[in-house]
Amino acid sequence: MNRDALVAALREIVGARGVLTRPSELLAYSADGLPTYRKVPPLAVFPGSREELIRVVRLLAAEHHPFVPRGAGTGLSAGALAEGDAVVIGLNRLTQILSIDPVNRLAVVEPGAVNLTLTRAATPYGLHYAPDPSSQSACTIGGNVAENSGGPHCLKYGVTLNHVVAITAILASGELVTLGNAAGESEGYDLLGAFIGSEGCFGIAVDVTVRLTPNPEAVRTMLADFTSIEAGARATSAIIASGIVPAALEMMDGPTIRAVEASIYAAGYPADADAVLLIELDGLAAGLDADVRLVERLCRDAGARDVRIARDEAERARLWQGRKKAFGAMGRVAPDLVVQDAVIPRTRLPDVLRTIHAIAERWGIQVCNVFHAGDGNLHPNIGFDSRNADEADRVHHAMREIMRACVEAGGTITGEHGVGLDKLEYMPLIFSPDSLDAQCRLRTVFDPERRANPGKVVPVHACREWTMAPAARASRVEVA
Amino acid sequence: MTATTGTATPVRTTADVVERVREAVARATPLRIVGRGGWLDAGHPVRAAHVLALDGLTGIVDYTPGDLTLTARAGTPLAEIARATMAERQWLALDPFGSPHGTLGATVATASAGPLAHAFGTPRDNVLGLEAVTGDARVIRGGGRVVKNVAGFDLTRLLTGSWGTLGVITEVTVRLRALPEVEESWAIATPDDPPTLDALLARLRTASVAPLAAELLNPALAARLALGDRPVLLLRLGANAESVRAQREQVAMLGDARPAPSEVWSALRECEPPGAAVLRCSALPSRLPETWALACRSTHAVPDALLHASVGRGIVRCIIPPGALTLGDAIRALRAFDGTVIAERLPAEHWFPSKSDPVRDRLARDVARAFDPHRVLNPGILELAP
Numbered sequence A: 001m002n003r004d005a006l007v008a009a010l011r012e013i014v015g016a017r018g019v020l021t022r023p024s025e026l027l028a029y030s031a032d033g034l035p036t037y038r039k040v041p042p043l044a045v046f047p048g049s050r051e052e053l054i055r056v057v058r059l060l061a062a063e064h065h066p067f068v069p070r071g072a073g074t075g076l077s078a079g080a081l082a083e084g085d086a087v088v089i090g091l092n093r094l095t096q097i098l099s100i101d102p103v104n105r106l107a108v109v110e111p112g113a114v115n116l117t118l119t120r121a122a123t124p125y126g127l128h129y130a131p132d133p134s135s136q137s138a139c140t141i142g143g144n145v146a147e148n149s150g151g152p153h154c155l156k157y158g159v160t161l162n163h164v165v166a167i168t169a170i171l172a173s174g175e176l177v178t179l180g181n182a183a184g185e186s187e188g189y190d191l192l193g194a195f196i197g198s199e200g201c202f203g204i205a206v207d208v209t210v211r212l213t214p215n216p217e218a219v220r221t222m223l224a225d226f227t228s229i230e231a232g233a234r235a236t237s238a239i240i241a242s243g244i245v246p247a248a249l250e251m252m253d254g255p256t257i258r259a260v261e262a263s264i265y266a267a268g269y270p271a272d273a274d275a276v277l278l279i280e281l282d283g284l285a286a287g288l289d290a291d292v293r294l295v296e297r298l299c300r301d302a303g304a305r306d307v308r309i310a311r312d313e314a315e316r317a318r319l320w321q322g323r324k325k326a327f328g329a330m331g332r333v334a335p336d337l338v339v340q341d342a343v344i345p346r347t348r349l350p351d352v353l354r355t356i357h358a359i360a361e362r363w364g365i366q367v368c369n370v371f372h373a374g375d376g377n378l379h380p381n382i383g384f385d386s387r388n389a390d391e392a393d394r395v396h397h398a399m400r401e402i403m404r405a406c407v408e409a410g411g412t413i414t415g416e417h418g419v420g421l422d423k424l425e426y427m428p429l430i431f432s433p434d435s436l437d438a439q440c441r442l443r444t445v446f447d448p449e450r451r452a453n454p455g456k457v458v459p460v461h462a463c464r465e466w467t468m469a470p471a472a473r474a475s476r477v478e479v480a
Numbered sequence B: 001m002t003a004t005t006g007t008a009t010p011v012r013t014t015a016d017v018v019e020r021v022r023e024a025v026a027r028a029t030p031l032r033i034v035g036r037g038g039w040l041d042a043g044h045p046v047r048a049a050h051v052l053a054l055d056g057l058t059g060i061v062d063y064t065p066g067d068l069t070l071t072a073r074a075g076t077p078l079a080e081i082a083r084a085t086m087a088e089r090q091w092l093a094l095d096p097f098g099s100p101h102g103t104l105g106a107t108v109a110t111a112s113a114g115p116l117a118h119a120f121g122t123p124r125d126n127v128l129g130l131e132a133v134t135g136d137a138r139v140i141r142g143g144g145r146v147v148k149n150v151a152g153f154d155l156t157r158l159l160t161g162s163w164g165t166l167g168v169i170t171e172v173t174v175r176l177r178a179l180p181e182v183e184e185s186w187a188i189a190t191p192d193d194p195p196t197l198d199a200l201l202a203r204l205r206t207a208s209v210a211p212l213a214a215e216l217l218n219p220a221l222a223a224r225l226a227l228g229d230r231p232v233l234l235l236r237l238g239a240n241a242e243s244v245r246a247q248r249e250q251v252a253m254l255g256d257a258r259p260a261p262s263e264v265w266s267a268l269r270e271c272e273p274p275g276a277a278v279l280r281c282s283a284l285p286s287r288l289p290e291t292w293a294l295a296c297r298s299t300h301a302v303p304d305a306l307l308h309a310s311v312g313r314g315i316v317r318c319i320i321p322p323g324a325l326t327l328g329d330a331i332r333a334l335r336a337f338d339g340t341v342i343a344e345r346l347p348a349e350h351w352f353p354s355k356s357d358p359v360r361d362r363l364a365r366d367v368a369r370a371f372d373p374h375r376v377l378n379p380g381i382l383e384l385a386p
C-alpha cells in the first residue's frame, strides 16, 4: 500500500480529521519533552475509540508498517519520536476513566487519560493515584506505563510498576491480550511486569487497571535549607539510614532555587541557600510528629540553617509548586535545556554531587540539580544555547562524563525517563552484550517484526548476536 | 525420567553454573534446579536427568546499610540474610511460607510471598536486580543495585516467578527496610459467616490502623498456633511507639482482641505438614468472605485442613494434610470457584492445568524458547503446552 492508500485506509477508520499528513500539522509531533531531538513524522493518526485503535493497529499489521504510540509527548528520552516511516498513533483522544471501584481501590482507565485527572476522579472516595510525575497535569497513564514513571511520592509508595495490576494490550500483530489479573493472583510469567517500562516497543496499552491509594490521614511538609549541597546530601543519607521512609524527599540546589524564585512559581525558598530539601512525611496521624522531630534533628545535625514546617495546605501547595514547576522555571533561563536522569546508591550522594560540580566547572557549564534525593535519582539539568556549537559540544561531553560517574558509583543511566533514543549510547555502560541480547529476544517475543516503536531502548549493534554476525556488522548501525 | 542426585562437584560460582548448563545442553540432560530442596515436591513434576543444587552458591556479596540494599548469591538462606540485616535493625520484608532456611534464589524464582505482602508486596516489588544463567549458558543481568531503575526491558520482573525455566538465578539484589521501632500482634476472634466477616473487614479497611500483615485463620489453624479454637483475624502492627499505641486502641475497637506472641508469624510460615497439598484461591478483596466460605466448604470433609487468608489481598490458602482421602473432592470443589485457583504443591496425579489464554500462552512459550532454547531448565515445571 502506498502512502496515499494508507492515509485513505486510516481515514476510513478514524475519519478525515483523525489523520494528519501535512508537515506543518505534524510539527507538533516532531519532538517530546526533550527538545534536542527532532524529527517530523510522516503521518499521525488519532483513534477516537478503543475500536478504532484496534482497527488502526490491525491495518498497520496487515501492511507490516511500523508505528509509534504517543501519549502527551512529555517524555524526556525522545521515546515518542517516529523513526523511519513509523506512523504516530496518538492516544490523546482515549481519555476516559472507565470505572472506579472504591472498595477494592481499583480504577480502569484508557491510555490517554491524564495522570492528574485520575487522581481528581478518585478524590471523592478519599483515594488518589500514587505515582505523581512532576508532569502529572499533562502526561498520560499510557505514557506512565510505557516509561514505568516515578515521581516525588514514589519514594514511599513505589513507581508505576507497583500500582498497575492489569493491562489489556494490543500487540503489533493486532492481537489483544490481557496481562496481569485485576481480580486475584496472576499465574505464569510476569508478562505484565515485562510490559511496564517497555517504552511502546511491546505494543500499546489499550486499557490499564491501576491500584488507588487511600489519602493519608495526616501530612507534614518541611523545608530544610542548607549552605552547601553536601550538607543537604548528608542530611538525605542520614534520613534514609534512620529508617524513616518519607513520602517524598526532594532536593533543589542553589541555581534551581534562584530560577524558581525568579519565576512566577516563586515558592518562598530562601534565595541565598545552596540547597533545600523538601521533605514530606505522611501516614496515620498518631506518631507522625515523632518522625517529624527526628527528621528535623537529622537535618540540623547535618548543618541545616533552618527547618520550616508548612502550617497549612496553602503553604504546602506553594512549597510543592516550586518543585513541580522547577523545570519550567529553568527553561526560562536558557533557550535549551537537557534533563538527565541517573540513579546512584544513596550513600554516594555527597561525593557524586561533588563530582558533578567538578565536571561542570571543567567544561564551563551551569548544572542545576533538582531531583528525587530520597531515591538517589539525580536530575542534573543543563541550560544552554544550541545555536552555540561550542557550548552544545561542551554540554554533550559533560553529560557523558556525568553519566559515567554515576555508573562508576554503582548507579544506573535512567531512573524514570526511559532510554528512548537519548540513552541508547549509554546502555552498553551497564549491560553486557548478552544482557542486551536477552532484552532483544524478549522484545522479539512481543513484536517479532520489530514494528512497535522501532529504533528505541536497545542498541542492536551492541548485542552479542549482532556483533557476531558479519553480515549485520557490515551494515550501518541499526537499533532494535 | 525423574531427577537423580547430582554427581558433579558442588556449584560455588556463576562460572560453575555456566559450566553445568553447558554440559546439560551438550549431553541433552535437562536440569532440575534446586535451592535447598524446600520446593522439590512443588510444581509440576520435572523431567530432568540431573539436579543442579545451588546450596553451595551462598554468601552476601554486598550490603551497605545506609543504602538499604543487599546483594547475595542465590543459594543464601533467608535466615542468613535476616541475621545480617537484623544487626543493623533492618530486614528483607519477605516471609514466604516454609522454612527460613529456604534460599533467596528460590524465593525469587517462585515469587513466593507470605503475610507481609499485605504491606510490602511480593518479590517483584522487592527485587532490584538479578543475575542469571540462561538455558544457552549465557550470563545475563537485569536491573541493578539502586532503588529506581528503568534502563532497558525488565529482565528482573521476567525472571522473578519464572520457576527457573528462563534462567538459573545466581545472584539477587533486594530492597531492605528498617525494622519497625515497636512490633506487636493481635488476634481478634472472628465469626466467619460472610456478612459478619464482611462487616469486620470493612471496619478494618477504614480504621486508623496500617497493619504489616492481616491474616484470617480457620479454627484448626488457630488451634495449631495456640490462639484458641475459633476463627481469628491475626494482625501484625509495626511502627514507632506512639503510632503502635494508637493503633492498638483501634484494634481493640474491632472486636475481642487478645495479644499474640510474635513467634506466631514464624509458626504460621512453617505450619504446613511435610507432603501437604496446598492450593490458593483468589478474587477481589471485597469478595474475601465469599472466597473464604467457598474454601471452608470445599475442605469441610478434610480432617485438619488448615486455611488462612490474606484479607487485604483477597487470597485464601488451603493446606490439606497428606493422605487425606477426600483430597480429590476438595480440589474439584475449589476449582469450581469462579476466581483464580492456583496449585502450590500437589501430588503429581492431582495436577491440573492453569487457566489458558491463547495469546498469553503463545507469548509464554516463545519467551521460554527464547531463554531456554534446548529446554534444559526445569522442563515441565510450568507445564507450558508445546
Ligand SMILES: Cc1cc2nc3c(=O)[nH]c(=O)nc-3n(C[C@H](O)[C@H](O)[C@H](O)COP(=O)(O)OP(=O)(O)OC[C@H]3O[C@@H](n4cnc5c(N)ncnc54)[C@H](O)[C@@H]3O)c2cc1C
Binding pocket: A032, A033, A068, A069, A070, A071, A072, A073, A074, A075, A076, A079, A080, A091, A111, A112, A132, A133, A134, A135, A138, A139, A140, A141, A142, A143, A144, A145, A146, A147, A148, A149, A150, A151, A152, A199, A200, A201, A203, A204, A205, A206, A327, A328, A416, A417, A453
Ligand atoms: C516538566 C516535566 C517533568 C517530568 N517529571 C517526571 C517525573 O517526575 N517522573 C517521571 O517519571 N517522569 C517525568 N517526566 C517525563 C514524562 O512526563 C513521563 O515519562 C511520562 O510518563 C510520559 O507520558 P506521556 O503521556 O507524555 O508519554 P509520551 O511522551 O507521549 O510517550 C512516552 C513513551 O511512551 C510510549 N507510549 C505512550 N503511550 C503508550 C501506550 N498507551 N502504550 C504503549 N506505549 C505508549 C511512547 O511510545 C513513548 O515511548 C517529566 C517530564 C516533563 C516535561
